[in-house]
Amino acid sequence: MNATGEIRTDETVGGLFPDGFVYLAEGAPVLKARQVGLVPGAEVPLMVVSLPAALRGHAREQVAERQMRDALAGGRDIVEIRPFHIPGKEQDWTRVLVADRAAVARWRKMAGPHCRAVLPDYLALPxxxxxxxxxxxxxxxxxxxxxxxxxxxxxxxxxxxxxxxxxxxxxxxxxxxxxxxxxxxxxxxxxxxxxxxxxxxxxxxxxxxxxxxRVLAHGEAGFDLRRDPRAARAALKAAVLPWRWPLLVGAVAAGLWAGAQMLAMTGLEEQTAQYRKATLEMVRADFVPSGPVLDIRSQVGRALAEARVAATGAGQEASPLDLIGLSADVMTAQGAVPDYMDYSAEEGLRALVRVENFAAADDLAAALGEAGLRVTVVESRVSEANDGVRTELRIAGPSGEEGEGG
Missing domain, CATH: 3.30.420.370 (GspL cytoplasmic domain, C-terminal subdomain)
Incomplete structure (x- = not known):
């Protein structure tokens, strides 16, 4: 160690540093590839900062810089602040390397561009x-x-x-x-x-x-003092700035498109509501003058079937097509699946229908009755070929007589 307190380039610490670790000195040749330049660690202290755990990225660096500059009374152009961490703690580091910016520039010049890294000497200890x-x-x-x-x-x-x-x-x-x-x-x-x-x-x-x-086994070489801690951010900023206007225009266009789509959807909803209102008014006027309108298709079908019976004379049955159509509407609404339908003048409409369970079979018979049809449940049994229940129904059209319920 010389009179100024600086360690000479030929001086090692008890033989601790292996070959290739060299203290930087004025006038010495620049370092070669794979060499590691060392500087006095007292000039690059490792200091603790108090940071919220949720703070991440550039915002975390900014808060750490502000804390250190306030503590050291150093301006932005005087002191460099570099986050320090071991591998795996890149997001929640709590220590920073602090160095004089002019000293770092001097070390960068002495080391040259080819060496492996420039580090404070204590980071080179095993x-x-x-x-x-x-x-x-x-x-x-x-x-x-x-x-x-x-x-x-x-x-x-x-x-x-x-x-x-x-x-x-x-x-x-x-x-x-x-x-x-x-x-x-x-x-x-x-x-x-x-x-x-x-x-x-x-x-x-x-x-x-x-x-x-071990030496440099915990990522120490990644904290090379030659690297400008603001260079990466400056390069990113330079790369992003030329795209700011196209991105802004794209964002505005996307916003306008989204607004137009919302207006179109609102218009469709209003149009659908108008159509539904007009349909309900027509059904109320011509088919269901009283009572609630719950299932337009089945209620209109029932009204049409009753109208046809009335038009052909009292006591006459509805036509087979009307009977099948009205029955099918009710079955569809109840989630039933007809396997077979057959019509004869003597027996009316005979239907074999698959439903989920026996309760669903009873609900189907009740729904057909509420639609104005006369229903007789012939038989309900567990289906052998499929899951669920298979029920056999005899269905007749509306008439003045009261049909049997299942």
């Missing part, structure tokens, strides 16, 4: 769930408090941050501290049942039912 990773570089402490948290800070500040994290809980089950750990940090964990590991030994971690800490 970590796993239930394991905290701590490493010291001079008076600077790098820490990962599980996959979702971390920091780089001076020794006194780091000790305070660790105490606060332990107080919030939950405490880690193990601390991975390669190299030597300063006594000031060891005292922070006194009184806690925490295993200290100098090496990520698989056997020791397996005994604790913990996964080995």
């Amino acid at each position: 970590v796993s769930a239930g394991v905290w990773t701590l490493a010291c570089a001079g008076e600077t402490v790098l820490a990962r408090l599980g996959p979702e948290d971390g920091f780089s800070a001076s020794l006194p500040v780091a000790a305070r941050l660790l105490r606060d994290a332990l107080a919030r809980g939950p405490a880690p089950r193990a601390i991975y501290a390669p190299g030597s750990l300063r006594p000031e940090l060891e005292t922070v964990f006194e009184g806690y049942d925490i295993a200290f590991l100098r090496e990520a030994a698989p056997e020791a971690l397996k005994a604790l039912k913990l996964d080995p800490p």
Whole structure:
């Protein structure tokens, strides 16, 4: 570490970072492909924001930006706010990376376009769930408090941050501290049942039912500081803006079409109501002068049959066609299915009809009687070929005599 507190490009933290992880420096060559550029984590703190669970997407980012800018008194063109989350929590993140916009521009230039990512140094530490990773570089402490948290800070500040994290809980089950750990940090964990590991030994971690800490295994590379957090939104806005007028015209046209369809439907409903009113007036005037009009077809059929009987002389039967037509109308209204119909002058109309059950057979006979027909139920029995009941009826037309009911 040099006199200004910046870590040199040739300096590693206890050999913790593998080859390919390089601290950025002025005047150094730009990074090559697959290399990861590191910057001091103290300049890119990971901070907690309080956000409603229902807030999503761009609105969530806007509220987080407003909170951080108010807390840091930084303008929109001074501070960059980037959501930070582990895979699977893209919608309900509660932490943000905060960095000076000018510093990010400088790092972007130093890193060049070909490297894998530019990250705060603490995100390059290996970590796993239930394991905290701590490493010291001079008076600077790098820490990962599980996959979702971390920091780089001076020794006194780091000790305070660790105490606060332990107080919030939950405490880690193990601390991975390669190299030597300063006594000031060891005292922070006194009184806690925490295993200290100098090496990520698989056997020791397996005994604790913990996964080995791994580098960049929790999506850290996706938070590349070179990426402009507003670039994606700006690109989307630029792509959408040219279409705003066609979309607006289309929306207006769709609204006009929907309005026209509603007016047409309203007109049809009004026309249907007028036709029904005219039909009821005609039925009332010519066929059903009194009583309720419940089934226009059957009631008009009955009136026509009675009129034909009256026209042919008292005591005369209705014609076979009138009798069959009126009976069929009543059967259809009752949901009955005629299987067979036969007419003879001696017996009148004989009908074999399928209905749902015996009660439906009784209802059918009653409905035929209410239509002015004389009905005799010859037999009702369970149908062997089909579900339901098969009933045999003798049906005669209206006359002055009272027929039998089934």
